[in-house]
Amino acid sequence: MILAVETSCDDTSAAVVRGREVLSSIVSSQNELHAQFGGVVPEVASRRHTELVNEVVAEAMSEAGAGWDDLSAVAVTQGPGLIGALLVGLATGKSLAYRRRLPLIPVNHLQGHIAANYALGVRAPFVCLVASGGHTLLAVVEEGVRYRVAAKTMDDAAGEAFDKGARLLGLGYPGGRELDELAARGDPGFARFPRAVPRGRGFSFSGLKTALLYDLRARDEAEIEAHRADIAASYQAAIVRQLVEKTVAGAAAEGLRSVAVAGGVAANSGLRRALGEACEAEGLQLSLPPLSLCTDNAGMIGLAAGFLPALEWPDYLGLDAFASDAEAKAARPPSKRSAGRARP
Amino acid sequence: MILALETATMACSAALCAADGSLVAERVSLAGPAHSKLLLPFVHEVLAEQGAGWDDVDTVAVGLGPGAFTGLRIGIATARALAQADGSAGLAGVPTLTALALALAGAPEALSGRRLVPLIDGRRREVFAAVFERADEGGVRLIEDVAVVPADGLAAWLASRGDVVTGGDGAVLYDELLPACGPRAAGVVAPTAAMVGRAVACGVPGVVRGPDAVLPIYGRAPDATPRAARNGAAAAGSPAGGAA
Ligand SMILES: [Zn+2]
Numbered sequence: 001m002i003l004a005v006e007t008s009c010d011d012t013s014a015a016v017v018r019g020r021e022v023l024s025s026i027v028s029s030q031n032e033l034h035a036q037f038g039g040v041v042p043e044v045a046s047r048r049h050t051e052l053v054n055e056v057v058a059e060a061m062s063e064a065g066a067g068w069d070d071l072s073a074v075a076v077t078q079g080p081g082l083i084g085a086l087l088v089g090l091a092t093g094k095s096l097a098y099r100r101r102l103p104l105i106p107v108n109h110l111q112g113h114i115a116a117n118y119a120l121g122v123r124a125p126f127v128c129l130v131a132s133g134g135h136t137l138l139a140v141v142e143e144g145v146r147y148r149v150a151a152k153t154m155d156d157a158a159g160e161a162f163d164k165g166a167r168l169l170g171l172g173y174p175g176g177r178e179l180d181e182l183a184a185r186g187d188p189g190f191a192r193f194p195r196a197v198p199r200g201r202g203f204s205f206s207g208l209k210t211a212l213l214y215d216l217r218a219r220d221e222a223e224i225e226a227h228r229a230d231i232a233a234s235y236q237a238a239i240v241r242q243l244v245e246k247t248v249a250g251a252a253a254e255g256l257r258s259v260a261v262a263g264g265v266a267a268n269s270g271l272r273r274a275l276g277e278a279c280e281a282e283g284l285q286l287s288l289p290p291l292s293l294c295t296d297n298a299g300m301i302g303l304a305a306g307f308l309p310a311l312e313w314p315d316y317l318g319l320d321a322f323a324s325d326a327e328a329k330a331a332r333p334p335s336k337r338s339a340g341r342a343r344p
Numbered sequence: 345m346i347l348a349l350e351t352a353t354m355a356c357s358a359a360l361c362a363a364d365g366s367l368v369a370e371r372v373s374l375a376g377p378a379h380s381k382l383l384l385p386f387v388h389e390v391l392a393e394q395g396a397g398w399d400d401v402d403t404v405a406v407g408l409g410p411g412a413f414t415g416l417r418i419g420i421a422t423a424r425a426l427a428q429a430d431g432s433a434g435l436a437g438v439p440t441l442t443a444l445a446l447a448l449a450g451a452p453e454a455l456s457g458r459r460l461v462p463l464i465d466g467r468r469r470e471v472f473a474a475v476f477e478r479a480d481e482g483g484v485r486l487i488e489d490v491a492v493v494p495a496d497g498l499a500a501w502l503a504s505r506g507d508v509v510t511g512g513d514g515a516v517l518y519d520e521l522l523p524a525c526g527p528r529a530a531g532v533v534a535p536t537a538a539m540v541g542r543a544v545a546c547g548v549p550g551v552v553r554g555p556d557a558v559l560p561i562y563g564r565a566p567d568a569t570p571r572a573a574r575n576g577a578a579a580a581g582s583p584a585g586g587a588a
Contacts (some may be wrong), residue, residue: 047417050559053425054555057425057428095424095426098384098387100429317387318382
C-alpha cells in the first residue's frame with residue numbers, strides 16, 4: 001500500500017492506494033476559507049495545510065485500515081503548484097517516509113491528474129484532456145503516466161476562463177462551479193460567442209473572455225438580470241466546444257480511439273455531457289473519472305506513484321518542491337553521494 | 345534525547361540534546377532559505393553521528409516562530425510528521441523568541457538587571473521582538489509578548505525598555521540602528537535548534553506540547569483582504585486561479 005499526500009493548491013488531501021485501487025482518499029477542501037477572498041490566497045492555503053495535513057493523513061490511514069507497517073512507500077506531490085503549499089506536503093511526506101524507513105515517490109501533479117483514469121481501467125495509449133485552473137493541455141499518454149503534449153493553451157487555462165467569466169457575471173466563489181450550475185438552467189444559443197476554434201493545435205480562451213465582457217457591456221442591467229443563466233450557458237458552451245473539438249481532433253490526429261479527461265474542469269457538467277456525446281458520435285472510448293477524482297485529491301497521486309520510480313531511503317531527504325515544470329529540473333533529488341554528508 | 349529543529353529564520357538547524365538540555369550534536373546553516381533541502385539531511389546527520397536510533401528520541405521539538413512563513417512551516421510540518429510517524433515520541437514547541445531569550449540569558453553581555461530582548465527579522469523592514477528577564481535557576485520570564493516593530497522605530501522602542509541586551513538575526517541586521525542603551529550579544533546571531541532543545545528541556549514558559557498546540561506563531565496576518573472589505577467585488581483578483 002502507498003500513502004499519498006497532496007497539498008499543491010487549496011485542498012489538503014491524503015490517500016491510501018493499493019495498485020489501481022484507491023482504498024481511501026480524504027480531501028479537506030478550503031473552499032469556504034478562500035471564498036471570503038474571492039480566490040485562493042497562497043499564504044492562507046499554506047497555513048491551513050499545516051493545521052490539517054496530519055489529521056487528514058491519520059484519517060486516510062484509518063479509513064483504509066492501514067497501519068504504518070502496511071505501507072510500502074509514501075508518495076507526495078512535488079509540483080507544479082503553489083510553492084508554499086507544496087512545501088508543507090513535501091516536508092510531511094518526506095518526514096513520514098524517513099521516520100518509517102520507507103521509499104519516497106515524488107509525483108508531478110499533472111501526472112497525478114492523468115493517473116486518475118487508471119482507477120477506471122483505462123489502457124495506454126490514450127489522449128487525455130487535462131484542464132484545470134492552472135493548466136489546459138491535450139496529453140498523449142504513451143505508457144503509464146509518461147506523456148507528450150499534443151496541444152496546450154496559448155493564453156488562459158480553461159479553469160481560469162470559467163473563473164474570470166464567473167466574475168464578470170457577478171457570481172460567487174468557486175466561480176467555475178457556480179457558472180456550471182447557472183448554465184444548466186440557461187439557453188446556450190442565447191448569446192453569440194466566437195464559434196471559430198483557434199487554428200493550429202493550441203487552445204485559446206482569452207478571446208472568449210473579452211467577447212463576454214463586450215456582450216455584457218452591450219446589454220442593460222435588467223436584460224443581464226433576466227438572462228444571466230442564458231449568457232452563462234452560452235459562454236460555457238463556447239469554452240466546452242473548443243475543449244471537445246480539440247480533444248476529438250487530437251485523438252484522430254494521433255490515431256487513438258481512447259480518450260480520457262482530467263483536472264478540475266473535468267468536473268464541469270457541460271463538458272462531461274458534450275464530450276460524452278462527441279465521443280459516442282465518433283466511436284471513441286471515453287474515460288470520465290468521477291468528480292472526486294477530477295478535482296485535486298491524493299488518490300490520483302497514489303495511482304500515479306504506481307508508475308513512477310521510488311527514491312530509496314534516505315536518498316530523498318534533500319528533495320525540494322517546484323512551482324512550475326520549468327523549475328522541475330532544478331528540484332531534482334541530490335545524488336546518492338551528497339545525501340547524508342555534512343554541509344557547510 | 346530531544347531532537348530539535350529550528351527554521352524560523354534564514355538559519356536552518358537540527359540538533360540532538362540530552363534530557364538536561366545539553367547539546368549532543370548539531371548542524372546549522374546560516375546560508376539562506378533552503379530549508380526544504382537542508383533540514384532532513386541535517387536530522388539524518390545528527391542521528392547518524394551519534395549512532396542514535398529513534399528509540400533514543402523521546403521528544404521532537406521545534407521553534408514555533410515568528411519568522412519567515414515558508415521556512416517556519418517546513419520545520420513545523422517536519423516535526424509534526426516525524427512525531428506522528430514515530431507514534432511514541434512526544435511533540436513539543438517553543439516560541440523562537442523565547443528560545444533566543446534563554447540563549448541571551450547565558451551571554452556574557454547579559455549583565456544582571458539587563459532585560460533580554462531577542463529580535464527576529466520580520467522582513468519589510470520590521471522586526472519581531474519580545475522582552476524577557478532572567479528568572480531563577482537559569483530560566484527566563486516573559487515581560488512583553490511578541491510585537492512587530494518597524495526598523496525605523498526600533499531604537500526608540502528599545503530605549504523605552506530600559507537597559508537591554510539584544511540578539512538574534514534581527515539585531516544583526518539592524519545593528520547600526522540599535523541604541524546605546526545596551527549591547528548586542530555577539531554570540532547570539534540567530535535562533536538555532538540547540539537553543540530550542542535547551543528551552544524545551546528547561547521547560548521555559550511558552551513551551552507547548554502535542555499536535556493541537558505545536559503550530560506556527562506567525563505574528564502577522566496573511567496579506568489578503570476579504571471581499572466584503574473591498575470596494576466592488578469586480579476588482580477582486582484571483583491570485584492563483586481557482587480550480588484543481
Ligand atoms: Zn490540479
